[in-house]
Amino acid sequence: MSDIAERVKKIVAExxxxxxxxxxxxxxxxxxxxxxxxxxxxxVMAFEEAFNCEIPDDAAETILTVGDAIKFLEKNAA
Amino acid sequence: MRRVVVTGxxxxxxxxxxxxxxxxxxxxxxxxxxxxxxxxxxDLACKIAANIPRGDGSDGTxxxxxxxxxxxxxxxxxxxxxxxxxxxxxxxxxxxxPTSYEDQxxxxxxxxxxxxxxEGIADASLLLKDRGPRRISPFFIPGRLINLAGGYVxxxxxxxxxxxxxVTACSTGxxxxxxxxxxxxxxxADVMVAGGTESPINRxxxxxxxxxxxxxxxxxxxxxxxxRPYDKDRDGFVMGEGAGVVVLEELEHAxxxxxxxxxxxxxxxxxxxxxHITAPSMDGDGAYRCMSAALKRAGMTADDVDYINAHxxxxxxxxxxxxxxERLLGNAAAxxxxxxxxxxxxxLLGAAGSVEAIFSILAxxxxxxPATLNLDNPSVETPIDLVPLTPKPRKIDAVLSNSFGFGGTxxxxxxxxxxx
Numbered sequence: 001m002s003d004i005a006e007r008v009k010k011i012v013a014e015x016x017x018x019x020x021x022x023x024x025x026x027x028x029x030x031x032x033x034x035x036x037x038x039x040x041x042x043x044v045m046a047f048e049e050a051f052n053c054e055i056p057d058d059a060a061e062t063i064l065t066v067g068d069a070i071k072f073l074e075k076n077a078a
Numbered sequence: 079m080r081r082v083v084v085t086g087x088x089x090x091x092x093x094x095x096x097x098x099x100x101x102x103x104x105x106x107x108x109x110x111x112x113x114x115x116x117x118x119x120x121d122l123a124c125k126i127a128a129n130i131p132r133g134d135g136s137d138g139t140x141x142x143x144x145x146x147x148x149x150x151x152x153x154x155x156x157x158x159x160x161x162x163x164x165x166x167x168x169x170x171x172x173x174x175x176p177t178s179y180e181d182q183x184x185x186x187x188x189x190x191x192x193x194x195x196x197e198g199i200a201d202a203s204l205l206l207k208d209r210g211p212r213r214i215s216p217f218f219i220p221g222r223l224i225n226l227a228g229g230y231v232x233x234x235x236x237x238x239x240x241x242x243x244x245v246t247a248c249s250t251g252x253x254x255x256x257x258x259x260x261x262x263x264x265x266x267a268d269v270m271v272a273g274g275t276e277s278p279i280n281r282x283x284x285x286x287x288x289x290x291x292x293x294x295x296x297x298x299x300x301x302x303x304x305x306r307p308y309d310k311d312r313d314g315f316v317m318g319e320g321a322g323v324v325v326l327e328e329l330e331h332a333x334x335x336x337x338x339x340x341x342x343x344x345x346x347x348x349x350x351x352x353x354h355i356t357a358p359s360m361d362g363d364g365a366y367r368c369m370s371a372a373l374k375r376a377g378m379t380a381d382d383v384d385y386i387n388a389h390x391x392x393x394x395x396x397x398x399x400x401x402x403x404e405r406l407l408g409n410a411a412a413x414x415x416x417x418x419x420x421x422x423x424x425x426l427l428g429a430a431g432s433v434e435a436i437f438s439i440l441a442x443x444x445x446x447x448p449a450t451l452n453l454d455n456p457s458v459e460t461p462i463d464l465v466p467l468t469p470k471p472r473k474i475d476a477v478l479s480n481s482f483g484f485g486g487t488x489x490x491x492x493x494x495x496x497x498x
Contacts, residue, residue, distance in 0.1 A: 017149030038216040045215065054212075 004051070004077060005070045011046050012066055015039070025067035043069075051077035079263040083496055084340040085332050086172025086325030087436050088164040088273075092128035092318050092423045094138030095163060097171070100423075101440050103138070104448050105469050109302035110423045111316050117281055124293040126301040127279045128318035128424030130160075146230075153217035154226070155195030156277035160321035160429070161227035162234065165189065165271050169235055172325035172337060174269055176236055184268040186239030187228040188258040189275060189323065190250040192428030192483070195222030197280040227275050239267040245428075247483030248389070250274040251322060252431030252491050256346035258326050268331045273323035273432035287317065290356055292393065305425075306452035307390035307418035308400065308464055315391040318424030322433030341439045341493040345378065345478075347371030351486025358395050362402030364488045365389075369406050369478060372490035378476065381410045383492075385447045385472075387438045387479040390418025391425050397458055399480065404460060415472060417465035421451035431481035435491055438477040442495050446471045 009023045016033050029035040029043065044060045047053075051073050055063070063069050089096070092110025093103040103110075110128040119125040133139025142151055145163040165187070169175060176182045202218050220226055225243035232241055240261050244254040251274030258272035287293050294314035297304035305316040332339055349371065351364035358364065373380060386403060390396050396418075404411050419437050426433055441447055446469050453466035463470070476494045 015149070017147060038220075041216040045213065048212070 027066050081329035082259045082262045082343045085327045085337040086168040088167030089322045090160045090163045091320040095140035099138035111301040123288045123295045125298040154221035155198040157275045158227045161275035164321035164323035165231040168323045168325045182236045182238040185237045186267040187232045187237045187271045188242045189228040190244030190254045191224045192247045194224035198222045200282045246487045249481040249483035249487045249489040250428035252481035252489035259343045268328045270326045274429040275321035276428040305392045305421045307392045310455045310457040312392040316424035318426040339496045342496045344494045345372035345376030345492030347490045349488045362398045365402035368488040369490045372492045376492040380407045384474040385477045386416035387434045388418045389480045389482045411461040415447040415463045417450040435479045438479045
């Protein structure tokens with residue numbers, strides 16, 4: 001597992017208050033991890049903060065699962 | 079109009095988390111006022127406050143994790159968590175956990191706050207200045223709004239009836255209970271979870287109230303003696319934090335389910351001073367009229383009142399309230415007790431009226447008037463028993479609880495021992 005994947009999973013587990021083992025790459029923030037739409041906005045902000053990058057709104061809308069976030073950040077994180 | 083009774087109590091105060099531990103410590107003469115230790119006070123005129131005792135939840139300490147999940151706490155200012163704690167206690171005490179749709183839509187919530195999430199607003203303002211708008215959380219707004227205390231409580235407990243909030247500064251808690259009682263009396267709800275909550279102990283609020291010259295500054299080295307209503311050495315109020323919430327219920331609804339009835343809410347009066355933004359009208363006319371209106375609504379005379387829980391903030395306004403009460407009581411003054419429990423817990427602003435309403439209800443239950451601590455040398459003579467220093471066992475069948483707020487907003491509640 002990449003360093004980015006590990007950090008993403010840690011952020012997701014902390015922000016959503018879920019067990020780390022539930023945070024798999026296929027897990028959907030809303031359907032599997034109990035997030036609501038405001039939680040997902042805050043998660044994206046947390047990724048921006050941690051990876052020192054900007055995630056535009058149209059890109060943020062495509063980040064629906066843990067794997068989506070990892071893929072985006074592996075491509076775009078500084 | 080339908081009759082309204084109190085069937086559940088809940089509170090978090092500077093003395094303890096929970097009604098019974100708070101009441102025990104109040105009657106034992108304990109003070110919740112301490113030196114502020116969780117933020118810098120060296121440049122503040124007031125360095126003391128009445129903080130809630132935080133801990134693991136044992137021995138009357140407040141452990142927020144017992145009342146709200148940590149991931150939710152992160153999104154809100156503390157006044158919302160305090161309200162969750164007090165409301166959950168009150169509903170548990172009342173044994174009212176509506177699960178059917180019919181029960182849920184007739185159960186509502188009316189919880190107010192004087193200033194809501196002032197600390198979160200202050201923090202977010204700095205973040206906006208330093209880092210820009212993209213760093214403002216989506217939870218910034220919902221975690222600061224005053225009616226979100228009631229919002230969170232309604233979601234947690236399935237209360238789908240009237241969902242309302244009051245914002246009347248230091249009269250908030252009393253207005254919330256009074257207004258909620260009317261919603262039940264008029265048939266808009268059968269059960270209302272009502273009260274006030276406040277989390278104002280931060281640098282910004284202390285600086286603001288100090289600028290109004292409202293806070294005590296002469297007792298920074300002697301915090302437990304700082305809040306001294308009616309005493310000649312008083313020099314301002316001591317800020318407190320916490321929440322008080324009651325469950326109000328339509329009488330027949332309470333009887334039908336065999337609920338324990340603490341007291342009946344029989345009177346509620348409101349008035350405005352139309353005088354000054356922070357000072358009460360010097361003639362005490364606003365206070366007099368709201369107390370009179372509450373008694374009239376109760377169908378009682380001043381002669382029927384055994385105990386008054388005063389607004390009594392330990393400021394110049396104490397004597398104005400005292401004069402208004404003397405005018406109200408007339409010849410009954412000499413047989414009436416009046417105390418300010420702010421001498422023990424400080425001034426909980428928007429939560430004061432509801433916490434003090436609960437103390438008034440417990441005074442009926444236990445037939446004891448709580449004391450006015452630190453009242454060593456009254457600044458004026460009065461025929462009224464101000465219950466100095468130690469609580470006084472006495473007959474208490476009817477109580478009046480006063481709250482007066484910035485803006486000249488006044489509220490009085492009257493509770494009476496329940497009798498069929």
